[in-house]
Amino acid sequence: MKDDEANRFGARAVRYLAVGAQAGGFAARLAGGRLLGATRESDAEALARALGGLKGPLMKAAQLIANIPEVLPADYAEALASLQSEAPPMGAAFVRRRMASELGPHWRERFAAFDxxxxxxxxxxxxxxxxxxxxxxxxxxxxxxxxxSAVEADLAQLDWALALQKRMEPAIDASEAAQEIAERLREELDYRREAKQATLYRAMLAGHEDIRTPAVHEALSTGRLLTLDWLEGEKVLNFVAAPEEERNRIARAIFNAWWAPFAHYGVIHGDPHLGNYAVFRRDGAVGGINLLDYGCIRIFPTAFVGGVVQLYRGLREGRRDQIAEAYRIWGFRGLNDDLIEILTLWARFILGPLLDDRVRTIADGISPGAYGRREAMEVRRLLREKGPVTIPREFVFMDRAAIGLGGAFLHLAARLNFHRLFEDALQDFDLAALAARQGEALAEAGL
Structure with missing residues (x-):
């Protein structure tokens, strides 16, 4: 990254002022509301408005935190999850300057066309x-x-907000989760890393005809410019009224695009919302999905992958000892019988569709916006009584993915045997073989 934009103090200061003004206004409203007996819903709406006006990385971090049901009250989570990830676009003159800073003053001559x-x-x-x-x-x-600069300023403010949250809700410690979010956000700034991650996914999913991944054009890429194949496709939401067979085909491709890399390589796409998929057609019919955006990728230690599989099998077989050991592998500490029961309540919700050997929707009768809300409220209530618990960093994107994938399947009203799909992904599962595959794939991608 060039020195003129590498976390400049002046830019950080401006961002601190902007974030601080919004956060200060929200804090004042929160304190006043508590004193005057105002409803928490008004607090949640004020927080969403404050962060939504700022755009950028803080909003993205807030959305990540909102997807960890144990951290925020349900109304806060709902308000933050509703934030849109779109910022006002740069104008044409600004784009020209940005492109010149990345590819040089004659950048336009390197393209036949550029919109x-x-x-x-x-x-x-x-x-x-x-x-x-x-x-x-x-x-x-x-x-x-x-x-x-914006990321560093916003992460400092996020630390402040979570410290306040911990004082108000000491039963739940999100400090490790915040470290995880900070690391992933910093990685997303490095487009050279994203190029390597796109290359990794292209290799991992090469055998899946229903999943298309773009190739990287390295000569037209830098640390802040990433050029990939343009993949033609339609928005997933355009298919919510399509025939069930088409909706199921799309959902099956989304499932495999997420779980196959995890089960075979210990890698997940940490941002599985609908905007990161597009539907392509083959001979006029739905062929599958394009997988887009490779900035938020999590590479797990193979032991953690084994812990996920162990939890799944422990739940299937009713093995309490196996379940408890899986939580320890995940990174939960200070476990006792009460905490194991509470965590298992959430685990059965997250993994429930994978445990159930039948054709079903991901959650019968639940709307996409309410997915997991009731279970999260119950988990939160119990943790307040039986905590404290520290949310381990490895949990963040597994949990986010479960909510994101579930929402996608609900939008599509897909009916699949998720258990069979997962068992197919786990076929011949072996940790030693996974470690060898992971090492080879990461080396080939330069990661």
Missing amino acids: LQPAAAASLGQVHRARTLEGADVACKLQYPDMA
Whole structure:
């Protein structure tokens, strides 16, 4: 990353002021509401409005925290989860300057065509459609300026917010979860790393005809510009009224795109929301999905993967000792009978569809926005009584993925035998073989 934007103090100071003003206003409202007996719903709405106005990494961090049901009250989680990940796009003149800073003053000569209007805008950057001199259609992901400074400033504010949360709710310690989120956000700033992660996914999913992944155009990529194949596709939400067979085909591809890399390589896509998938057609029919955006990828120690499989099998067989050992492998400490029972309540919700050997929806009669809400409220109530518990960092993206994937399956109203799909992913599961595959794949991708 170039020195002119590498976590500049001035940019951090500006961001601190912006975040501090919003956070201060929310804190004042919260304190006043408590004194005057105002409802917590108004507090939650105020927090969402404050963070939503800021955009950028703090909003993304808030959404990640909101997906850990044990950390926030249900109304706060709902308000934060509703935040949209879209920032105002950079204008054409700004884009020209940004491209020149990445590829040099004659950058335009390196493309046959380049659309200055973004095709998509997100929290850390925006995507432009272009065509290479060789005639390949590509997606150019261009990072917003001063994102390194914004991330560091926002993470400092997140630490402050979680310290306040811990004082108000001492039964739940999210400090390790916050460290995990901080590491992943910093990694997302490095587009060279994302290029390697895209290459990794292209190798891991090479045998899946219903999942397409883009190739990296390294000569047109830098630390803040990532150029990938442009994959034509339609929004997943366009298919919510499609025939059930098509919806199930899409859901099956999404399931395999997430679980196959985890079961075979110990790698997960940490941001499985609907915007990161697009549906492609083959001969006029639904062929599968394009997997998009490789910034938020988590590579797990193989022992953790074994812990997930052990928890699944322990729940299937009713083996309490196996379940408890799995929680220890996951990173939970200070376990006792009460905490094991509480954690198992949540585990049975998360893994329930995988345990149930029948064709079913992911959660009968539940809307996507309410998925997991009732169970999370009960877990939170019990933890207040039986805690304290520290949420281990490895839990963050496993939990986020379960909620994200569940929401996708609910939107599609998919009916699948999730148990059979998971067993297929675990076929011939062996930790030693997984470790060898993981090491080889990471080395080939340069990770």
